[in-house]
Structure formats: C-alpha cells, structure tokens
Amino acid sequence: MSDFALTVLATLNKGPVTDSRETFPGIDSQVVQGAVTSLAARNMVTFKQIEKELWAPTAEGEDIIANGSHEIRLYDEVIKSLEGLKIADVAKVLGPSGKVGQQRAFKNGWVKKDGDKLVKGVDEAPVDVTKDQLTTIKSTGTLDDAKELNELKKRKLVTKTKLVSYSIEKGPEFALEIKKLDTDLTIEMLQSGTWKTSEFKPYNFSAEGINTNGGAFHPLNKVREEFRQIFFSMGFTEMPTNQYVESGFWNFDTLYVPQQHPARDLQDTFYLKDPVKALEPEDKTYWSHVRKVHEEGEFGSIGYRYPWKPEEATKLVLRTHTTSVSAAMLHKLAKNPGPARYFSIDKVFRNEAVDATHLAEFHQVEGVIADYNLTLGDLIGFMERYFSKMGVNQIRFKPAYNPYTEPSMEIFGYHEGLGKWVEVGNSGMFRPEMLESMGLPKDLRVHGFGLSLERPTMIKYAVSNIRELLGHKVSLDFIENNPAVRFEEALV
C-alpha cells in the first residue's frame, strides 16, 4: 500500500474530498485511483469517479496562439505588398498554411480577388478571433460557444482530453492505519491458529478459476461412444471392422454391385498396388453363387447378365464402406442362421478430391438387423426409435436406389434450426438374391442402415470444414474444450 493511501486517509480524517484533483494537485490520477480502489476494497473509503472533459490547443493551435491565425497572417502579407499579393505567390510566402489562410480570409471578407492578385477587403485591421478563442481554451479548458469549439476541433486546432478525479468519503471501516489482509486460508494458519484473528481480503467471485490442464477425448470419438451406447442398449453386437483392406469380392460382388458399376472406378475407389491380388474366398459354393447371380441370375433374380470376371473380384481395395464387413458377418451367420443385430463404427476410404465436406477417409456408422419375416414397417419403426435417441424426433423416408438393398430408403430428419428436412441416413432391406447366395433361409430378412459419423458431429459442433474435425489439422484447443455429447439436447 502506497504512502499516498495514508495521505488520503489523513486528509479524509479532516473532512471529505470533493475533487481529488483539487485536493491533491500534481498527483497522477492513476496513483489516486490505485489508492482509492484498494482502500475501497477494504471498505475504508467510498468514492465516486468524476470525469471532466478538457480542451487543449494542438501543436498547430499553440502556433496560432504564438504567431496569429493563418488568415491574419495572409491579411498581413496582403497589406504588406502594396500592389496586392499574387495568388501564385501565397504558398511561397506563407508555406503550406497559406491555402487555409486564403480560404478563411476570403470567407471573412478580409481579402478579395483582383485579377491574379489578392487585395485587402476591409480597411480596418480585423480582430484575430481564432487566436483569441484558442487563448481562452488554453487558459480555461473550454469555450462557451459550443459551435465555435466544434469548428476548432474540425480544424484540428484543439483536442479533447478526459480528466478523471474522485470524490472520496470515509467508509465503514475507516481508520488511519491500513491493516494487512490475508488472501487465502493456509495450513500454517490452521497450525498456528491465526485463522481466528486474520482478516481476509474479499474473494473476487467474478474472476475465472484456474485451468484444469487435464486430458481430453477427441470429439469424434465422444460422438462415436454415444452411438455405441445406443447400439448396445438396443441389443447390437459390435462387428470386427478392423480390416481396411478388402477384396473386390467382399466390398462389391457379394453386395451385388456389378463389375461395371461406377463405384468400382479408379475415380472413386482406392485400389492397391502392393499387395495386388486377393485369394479367392474359401467358400467356393458361395463364390459360384455370387458369380451366377451376377452373370445369369439365380434365387429368383434375372441377374445383371454380363460376363463376371474373377480377376475383378480378386482385385484388392481399401474398403469403400463397412458393409463389406456386414456381408462377411451375414455370410458367417448363414452357418447358424437366426436373429442377430450387428453394428460398427469405423473408417472407410474413398478416392475423392478433398474439400470442406470430403476427406479420402471418414467414419461410417452401420447397423444390421437379421430376423425372420422382418417388414419394411419394422425398419421404419426401428429407425424412428433409433433417431429419437439422437434427438431427431421427426423423420420421413424417401425411396432410393442402392444395388444391395431393396427397398432402399433415404432417411430425412426435420432440422428445427434450419427449418427444413435434411438427409440423416440411409437404410434398406438386403436383396434376397444376395442373402440366399450366402445360404441364409428365405424368410430370414435383413435390415441395414448407415450414416456417417462426421456429419452429425459437424452439425452438433457447428464445424463447417471436415478437416477441422478429422486428421492432423484439427486444433488441440478444439479437442480440449469440446463439451460432452448429449444427444438428448436437440441435434438435428
């Protein structure tokens, strides 16, 4: 605490201070402020801030006070030159301020034009009003005529400064001495017992707490975990999707994607240079069923009727969807058919040009329900309940096309914020010829549905660029400060 604070207390003891600038001339206002706020924090004083506007001449203004205004200087020059001052010479004689002087002298009617010369317009020497006004401001800090003051301000001859001072009175804890206050309760105080007599500085409850510096999960994994909990609660088992490399067979052919389908183009799918060729699957019956369904039709299907090439099926790719794993799971299920529910949330790869909404890799959320005599209404009802767990309470279904599901439906959810329907996922029933090829019984029907993990996360966290969510460009601050996922809070 500064000595000045003690001076303030001593002064107050004699009576209140109405204006600190008058009572303590020459003391910097910041010093005064420091003293009164710290005394006020101890309730020793109360104070009010007084703000005063003060005008002062600028450097140019000071020059005018000393040497007269530009217009009077011009008038003087015109008087001096007996035959009048050549307009062209004004700048020569008076420098850059000559132009201003000329304008104002004209305005005041002090000079007039005579051909290319300036001659005097009044006989009596005029009063230099500008200089007088500035002189007044310099001594009093203001000018009574607000309009004129404003004019001087526009001419940049005066500037405003704010003077802060304080009125100070005794507070409830007023004393001439300043007591030392403790800021925190410490173990030493407990041990010594001084906590009983210590006085504590009031706590600043509006200050922020100290940063916790803890670890954090990635937001995408937090959303993934919410999805997993929904799946577990609905009886789904997680599929072994830890297999990024797939053969064309499992990624496409088993899913009844014909070999000339655009999805199989180099433009869309990553093919492998090394290793290059998959082995044929062990189940040769299945292999030949798949071939037959494509080539000539089987299991009630007329097929695509084209020459199916094993070498296309054994090409290796990075899986373009996790449905390749679903297909392998259903093929496995055919050995011991029965109701099953599977899910996965894992990476898929597309050979796409990268932009704000596309990355070459992203995560797919996928669910599969196998049961006897499932209906389309079951799928719709299931999706309704599933999405309601994500906070999407209004959904509707649009017929769509997908090579391996029929019917196929795009799922649209109503987005309250956007006031429109947005696509939230895809769903369908796997084609009978695909399931029967695997050896699944005819009446065991299978629902499939999928959505991306990134899209709902981007909506949830208002992320507009996928690269700010997945990959090395993601900001650690974003990860560290992302709130918990609560789907029950409205999502879409």
Next chain:
Amino acid sequence: MPTIAVDKEDLYKSLGREYTTEEFDELCFEFGIELDEDTSQSDLPAGERPQLKIEIPANRYDMLCFEGISKALNVFLSREKAPNFKLVEAPKEKQITIVVDPSTEKVRPYVAGAVLRGVHFNQRSYDSFISLQEKLHANICRNRSLVAIGTHDLSKIKGSKISYTGVVPEKVKFAPLNQTKVMTGPELMEFYEKDRNIGKYLHLIRDSDVYPIFYDEEENVLSMPPIINSNKTKISLETNDIFIDLSGTDKTKIEVVVNQIVAMFSRYSSTPFTIEPVKIISEHNNLSRTCPNISPRKTTAEVDYINSVLGLKLSPQEICDLLSKMMLEATPSANSSNLLDVTIPITRSDILHQCDIMEDAGIAYGFNNLNRTFPADSFTIGEPLPINKVSDIVRREVAMAGWTEVMALTLCSHDENFAFLNRKDNGTEAVHLENPKTAEYQVVRTSLLPGLLKTIKENRKHSLPLKIFEVSDVVFKDTSLERQAYNNRRFGAVYAGKTSGFEIVHGLLDRVMKMLRVPWSDEKSDERGYWISELNNPTYFPGRGASIWYQEAKGSSPRQIGTLGVLHPQVLSNFEIPYVASSIELDVETFLIK
C-alpha cells in the same frame, strides 16, 4: 445420381396443373426422385426458361429425359397409363438391314439399331433427344465403353443395307460431325486428342487393329463408334426419319439402351409409340435378329411375400392397382391365388427380382403411410468388440493421465511413413495404393507416428508441453491371408516441449501397464511382466531409444510389443517440429484376453 434438367412450364403442363416448389418437391420425395433446384428461384438470365433440376436414381434409365420423367409421374399420379409400344415394319424394300462383319469381334462386337419415322421435333424435344443420349452415354453406357449411340437422318443414308465392319485405321476416311475435312482414322485420333468432349473416348479403340465403322450401301461412313458420327447424315430439327445405330461390348446393356431410346422418343413418331425395327444379320456370333425387341418381360410375384415384407394385408387386385402406378401391368394369376402375373415394360430394366416389384408396390402405397412397427420379438445381446474394449481402457487411462486424444489419417505419404522417420521400406510391410489423387495418400500407415507428428506440427503454437495420443489401426501386408493384409491396433503418444520428456512417456507406459494389470518385471526374471531395454533404432536419438518387452506368463517367451524413445532431431526436422520430443508406440492387441 444423374441430375436431369427439365423445362418447368412444359412439365407442369404435361402434369395438368401448376405446382408450388414445395408441392413438387413433395411429389418427387414420395416417388423417390429429388428436386435439386428450381432455377426460377434464382436470377435467370433474360430469355432463359425456368428449369427443374431433378435427381434420378442411378438405375432408372427411363427417367433420364423430360419425356421419361413426365411419363413416370403422370402414371404415378394415375393420370396416364403406361404406353403400349408397337413395332411397325417398313415395306420390304425399305427395311433397314445391318450386316455385322466378324472383323468387329475384336473391337466392339455387339450391334443394335432402330428407326423412328415421321418424327416432328421442336427445339426443346430435339434438345431432349440429344441430352438423353448424353445421359445414357454417361451412365449405363459407362462413358460409351459398354454401348455407344449414333443417330442419323435416314433420308441422307443411301440404300437400306448398312454394314458394320472393322476397318484398318488408315483406311477409315470421312468428315466427322460438324467438320468438312475428310480425315483418316489416325488423323481423327489426332484431331480429337485435345477435344474436351470427345478426347476421353479415344482410348476405347485407339490401339485396336481395326476401328468399327457403320457404312451405308454406297460405302459412306455413318459413324465410327464410340467416337463420332459422320457429318453427312447429321440430324437436325427438320429431320423426320431417324436411324439409330448402337454398338457395344455388353450384350445386355445394348438392348436396354436401344429400348430406352425408342421408348422415350417414339412418342414423337407419326403414330405415337410405334417403332420401325431393323434387321440385324450377325451370323458369326448367332446374334441375327429383329431389333429392337420390345416385347415386355413376363414374370410373377408372390402376394404373401409382398404383403409380408410391407407389413400389409392387401388383396391381389389392390397390389395390381398399386403396381399400375409404377408402370408395371399386373393381374392376379389364374393359376394361383398367391401369384400375380406381372408384365415388365421395356422401360423398367431395373426390375430384376420380385423384391423390386414389392418395392414398387411399397412406393405406390407410400413408405410414409406404412405402419411403423418395431422388430421387438427377438432377443439379442449387445456386446463390444473385444479389441475396442481394450482400446477404450487404454484411451481412458491415458486421457485421465492428462493426454489429449487425436485422430490422424490412416493414409499418408511414403516419405512420412518411412524416410521422415529414418526408416527404410523393406517392401514387406506397408500396403501401397495404386491410384491416389495426391502424394499425401501413397501408403497405409504402419505406424501411428506420422499422424501424431503432423498433428504436433500443425499445433506448434499450442502451449507447451504438447501431450497427444491416438489409439487406432495400422495395416500390414500378409500374403497368407485372403485379403493379403491385416489391421493392427496400436497405442501411440508423443510428448513435445522444451525438454525431451523421455521419462514422461516412460511414466505413461508404466501407468498404462499398471491399469492393464501387467507388473514391471526384471529382464532376467522369468515372471509375467514388462520391461524396457536399449534399442538401436534410427527413429530415436542414439542411446535414447528402447524396446518394450512383454512376457505373458511364467515360462513363455518374451515379445517385443513396442518402442519408446527420444525422437531423433532429424525426424523432428523432417516433420518441421521446433521442439524436442519423445514418443511411445505399442501393440494393443497384446492385451486381448484369449
């Protein structure tokens, strides 16, 4: 999905009423197409007619033009019936014959054709005709590789006998569409090399010994598929009789394509929906026939199957009524009360199985009108994948220890995975991509380090120290496996700051092991446990790298399950990291409970 632009006023006129954009959007939604854009809602250049841009499912080739969309919607709205197409043969002497020469076997073996007579185009129907061919080429024809279409003004064709033959490139001579200069095969290849539209098709025949050519009776070239037509037989707004040639490499699709074209545009024939067939003589491959074959396919569908999948109890007749809205003509079968006789028109090549018929009944009924039930009868158990469960244990413990989780990319450049880490590619480990669009995606990572280090680089302005981790998969080659590769679950972490932090990542290892109930063990003891020992690995600073060893049980042999160490300054500089750093990486699959 293809997007088709149709004239808004024409479409609403054909549908017999005006729609608001919302109403039309709703109609599209129920039918399963999507209104992408109504151009009248944006600023149209003066004189341009408003269009509706409609997205069509990839298998509905019958909706790739205005005519098809209008027809499908009118039938869906029960305003019209599906058309009945009729073949009307030309008088014998005028009938077009295409003779296929065996020389075409080597290049594009299959041929189809048809004639439309007495067509009267206006500018918009003409444009639609051209655009349909483009859409077919881009979609089902797979950029003309499977099928290519050529259309000609029949009146400019000499004689009625057309030949399709393979010609040595140098002997090909004709002036292509919109050109006057006669060119040979090689000259045509050169001429179109840089053409934005045509250049991309040249590779389909360029290196072939012969180029396929359609000639008229006087040996005038009609077209050189799949590249270009001749200028001589060019069609125009004034053309009345149109000859369509098709050539291709896919026997099924060529029939689908010729049928779609005549189905869409025979409505403009002098007698609507009549088509004049051509005779194809192709003895060498047993494909002589009259083309097109427009007889609809007859099939059956089971009533109880349709009802069961849709969860409905409709009568056979009710299902037939629904199917008629989807252009499928169906009648209850005389033979069985559970069967419907269904006629699949040539437009609906997408119907392959009775499930496709079932879906159409569902669409006509309205997916959103179905009872929303719930598949609740069966009892299944929810379970995590074991490796994900172990991964989650590690993730939780590491995050609780104050580390921040990142998710880097699985694909990276070859350098990032090898050279930048002072590692060499021995050719046996990493999976290499064939066709990445950028050098960022050359290999599938075999280590989590590249992604972690790139994340450090991007976040170097973050307060120090940086402590990040990832639990994710890397991929290794294994030629004994069907898929030739397998994923391996890894835990990786990097500490970066003003000090190397070796003991900090070491401490993290100790913590993770403790939480996985793996005790520290002395290298010389034979107890279950883990220990670390010095490792000479160029990724790490000399003398500051270590192997992580794990012995699963007393008596079992220890395995190296990972490494840790102070990163080599060269590695740091390769990744442009201005700090010192330590890393740890280990195989999480070690801790699966067998």
